[in-house]
Amino acid sequence: MDVIWLLLVLLLSLITIQFMKIRQIAAHLPPGPTPLPLIGNLFTTKCQLNHKTLMKLSKIYGNIMTIWAGQTSLIVLNGYEAIRECLINNSEKVSDRPTTPFFKYYSEGRGIIIGTGQNWKVQRRLSIKILRNLGLGKKVLEWRIKSEASQLVEILVSQKGSAIDPKNCLTNAVSNVVAAVSFGHTFSLNDELFHHIFESSTLVAAFFGTRWGQLYDAFPWLMHRLPGPQQSMYKHLHFLKQYMLYEIRQHQQNPSAEPQDVIDYYLEQISKTQDDPSSTVDEENLIQVLVDFVLAGFETVTSTLRWGLLYMAVNQDVQVKAQKEIDAIVESIENLQYEHRTKLPYTNAVIHEIQRVSNVVPNGLPRLCTQDIKLQEYSIKKGTIIIANLASACMDPNHWKFPDTFNPSNFLDEEGNFQPNEAFLPFSAGHRNCMGEQMARTELFIFFTSLLKTLSFQLPKGVTEVNMDGIYGTTYLPHAYKICPIPR
Known part of the structure; x- marks a missing residue:
């Protein structure tokens, strides 16, 4: 019994010391909810940095506040003014990523999304150059998107107005644009490999923003050993990297006369720098760049379109008005061009409004201060992690006519x-x-314009209520739904 009491006293003493240490550090940080020893504010945030919860907390603690993830302090920015001051006015000083346990496991500092330091600059600069070579901002890439849009329309028209979940066909169309650019080929809707790639990319991309992701970063030593979704994440991330390596080997075994995709161009650059021992243009970074392309390119556009069709079905007046404008300008989807957006102000406003209210990446990804900065009256030290609640800027009542409702007039x-x-x-x-x-x-x-030109979207007969709340992770996804695509 004496040993047990001694252990309890020691544990209590350690917790008290830790609590006092956090309180001492917190005294020099922006205000926020009181952190508890070891777990920080995990109870306050319910183990999830939900953008809506953060906006509620900002009404108590201000637009610059401190949230503790375990024993790590996070500076959270809410509202456009605070975000602009940090991300734009101090852009260079907050241009790095923190090496959190999950980020380290995900990429080890390689690639673009979580890449850090000089290596990130090299990978981003090279990737932008490659995308431009492949037609970014030019007609050749636009043609590829139009081709996938046409096939998507054909699939939906063939449903003849029956109620369907559009997720799979939207995913396939959007993903094939990324696949064509990255790998030089596309996938059929029924390809099991495609579904495996999408399932894996969705799970890995969402993991960071889930409760399990927050717990992983707070207690990596424990979570690595416990059962849970993190174990599945390990397997899916491993599969993605192995698949990227497979694609690279296929390109090496069957080289093209001229570069056709991201892998071709990157391999060409590797051969040019192979004699430079300091070069970070290597196979490990190429694998990570490809994983980054898939994670960023598959989910975000697909989810925005899923939200968009749902908003059209719920807001029939908006859909009809956009269709009338499209019909007056666009003869057919074959003639549709990206530059038509300047002649379609209402349709353009609808697309922007869908992005504004859906907030598919509500908190972006965390930044790391590379230098000391000043935000309003607060001094933020080098090495501090910054979370920008981007959704709060898109709903800032000081900058929007209708911040809390879906209304294209916000952009007119x-x-x-x-x-x-x-x-x-x-x-x-x-x-x-x-x-x-x-x-x-x-x-x-x-x-979006191709879909509205050819189809009208309605809720299934008898459905009068729709869940417009999203599923929160790194991305903010709509719940599964069915919709009737009716040929016009």
Whole structure:
């Protein structure tokens, strides 16, 4: 009994010391909910950095506040002004990623999404150059998107208005754009390998933002040994990397006369730098870049389109008005071009509004301060982790006419012209903004406009209520639903 009491006293003493240490550190940080020893604010946030929870907390603690994930402090930014001051005004100083346990396991600092330091700059610069060589911002890539959009329309028209879940066909169309650019080939809708790749990329991409992901970062030594979704994540990430290696070997065994895709161009660059011992243009980084492309390219555009069709079915007046505008300008989907967006202000506003309210990547990904910075009255030290609640900028009442409701007028002036809004940040901002923004914008416009030109979307007969809340992870996804695509 004496030993047990001694152990309890020691444990209590350690917890008390830890609590006092956190309180001492917290005194020099922006305000926030009181952290508990060891677990920090995991109870307050319910083990999840849900963007809606963070917005509620900001009403108590301010737009710059501190949240503790276990024993790690996170500076959370809410509202456009705070986000702009940090990500744009101090862009270079918050351009790195933290080496959290999950991020380290995911990429070990390689690639683009979680890459750090000079290696990240090299990979991003090279990847942008490759995408431009492959037609980013040019007609050749637009043609590929139009081809997938046409096939998607054909599949939905063939349903003859029956109620379906559009997820799989939307996923296949969007993913094939990324696959063609990355691997030089596409997948059929019924390809089991394609479904395995998508399932794996979805699970890995979502893991960080889930409760299990937050627990993993707070207690990696424990979570690594316990059963749970993290064990499945390990297997899926391993599969993705093995598949990327397979694609690379196929390209090496069957080289093209001229580079046709990301792998071809990257392998060409590897051969040019192979005599440079300091070069980070290597096979390990290529594997990670391909995984990054798949994770970023598959899920985000697909989920935005899924939200978009749901919003059209629920808001029939918006759908009809957009279709009338499209019919007046676009003769057929074969003639549709990305530049038509300037002649379709209402349709363009609808697409932007879908992005604004759906917030498919609500918190972006964390940044790391590479230098000391000043945010309002707070001094933020080098090495501090920053979380920008991008969804809060997209719902900031100081910058939107209708912040809490779906209304395309948020992007229209009094004459009905399209009006950009600086608080629209679905692609983040600053040095770590989304590299694929131009490609995503083109995909969303061509897919969405092609669908509305050819089909009308309605809820199944008898369905009067729809769950418009999302499923929270790294991405914010709609619940599964069925919809009736009716040929026009």
